[in-house]
Amino acid sequence: MNNQPASGYPVLAAGDHFILPGIFRTELEHRMGGAVAVSELEFDWPDAPFGDVAEVSEASGTEDRLIEALRGQKAVVTQLAPLTRRVLEANPQLEIIGVSRGGPTNVNIAAAEELGIKVVNVPGRNGIATAEMTVGLMLALSRRIPESHTALAERRWRGEFYRHAEVGPEINGSTIGLIGAGAVGGHVARVLHAMGATVLVFDPYAKPVSLDGVATLVDDVDDVFARSTIVSVHARLTEETRHIVDAERLALMAPGGHLVNAARGPLVDYDAVVAALESGHLAGAAFDVFPTEPVDFDHPLFTLLDKGYNIVMTPHIAGASKQVAVRAAAGVAEEVRRHLAGEAPLHELTAIGATAARA
Structure with missing residues (x-):
């Protein structure tokens, strides 16, 4: 994990070997420059399969590693980080979760809603x-x-x-x-x-x-x-x-x-x-x-x-392309920009609406 810069809105770019943390960083800084302070974390997917982590599914990494990486962060952009109730309750300072996919199965939407954390996603990215x-x-x-x-x-x-x-x-x-x-x-x-x-x-x-x-x-x-x-x-x-x-x-x-x-x-x-x-x-x-x-x-x-x-x-690779990785990162980066600017999100999820997005 990179050292976090001293100033700027703290955002964790929790990537993997498909959507690299650096791709998230590039899209965030392209929109907000020095207004964001980006830290990086990289999970092992797809080299290691995703799976269930506590109550969420299609997730990569561990709760403990993510809890530590989220210390002091106000936003996280990710594809597969396991944003469980335990992770969210351990980081009450979080304001927004950007899930760079259509189906946010790796996020406990209900827990985020209870804690006042906004959850956004990128439907149709692939x-x-x-x-x-x-x-x-x-x-x-x-x-x-x-x-x-x-x-x-x-x-x-x-x-x-x-x-x-x-x-x-x-x-x-x-x-x-x-x-x-x-x-x-x-x-x-x-x-x-x-x-x-x-x-x-x-x-x-x-x-x-x-x-x-x-x-x-x-x-x-x-x-x-x-x-x-x-x-x-x-x-x-x-x-x-x-x-x-x-x-x-x-x-x-x-x-x-x-x-x-x-x-x-x-x-x-x-x-x-x-x-x-x-x-x-x-x-x-x-x-x-x-x-x-x-x-x-x-x-x-x-x-x-x-x-x-x-x-x-083929091994579940239909949604994999260079453009998808960039499009997904760009989608959540734009949502973070809108959040900081006080603008309405493009794709905000609620506990009720999340079920329809899980495809």
Whole structure:
């Protein structure tokens, strides 16, 4: 941790190996210069997985280390610091917490509210990155890109991928269904539309005008499965959306369809996906998220992968880009500037509203 300068509003930049403390510092000082005194703390994520810390989740680091680093700080900007009730009660001088992500699961919002600490976040920070990755997963799946690459790396020429039974569909001309059309799904819809797809969207909260001329909103999620060649999941994780992709809905798809999930693992019943792949009803599936993370390598998905099924998997990296790290840091830095200037926050969270942001 860097020594704190002698003057200026004290802010802790609690970064990690993705959003580096120095990125937070740069964005804070760009907006406020010497008006802020930035200290730095760096956690081990993603080299070490995040997890539960006391009552918060998706957190990196320890309460004790954070309590010590927060001594004398009036603000903290972070992605994953474990801002538990114990941490907050040990640092009553805190005025504002800037969480550089959409889902502030690493912060006890209720405790912060009780203690009069403002909590702000950066919704949609990785929408474009995740949308681009989603389209990339679709292309990798339909065009067999990972398998083809692996074969060549192993010095094998797999010309059979040109067989009619092996080739997949183009985006152009396909009907693609999206479950959810927020910051990620909405951008996916626009990209797919530009590529010539017919896009169907199920999202009870989407504003029709936001997708006017780009996608068709449908009222019944089952209709999306019944009409789509490819289904991609972009919903927030709630009790209502848990396992929104299940055996019954997969069965509604025409044989030979593809499924993509780069949102949250529990949105999909992965055992149902395995059964649909084994039966041949699904021709392929692509995942950036899983039921548990880090993944259980004994899960049947990996058995199918070893057997040559058309499965594409990446380790929850859809939201990772250079621009996301800067955009996230810039978002919380702007919130600290507004706080110091007495301006209204752009994205303030309350205990009630936090549940909706946890996606």
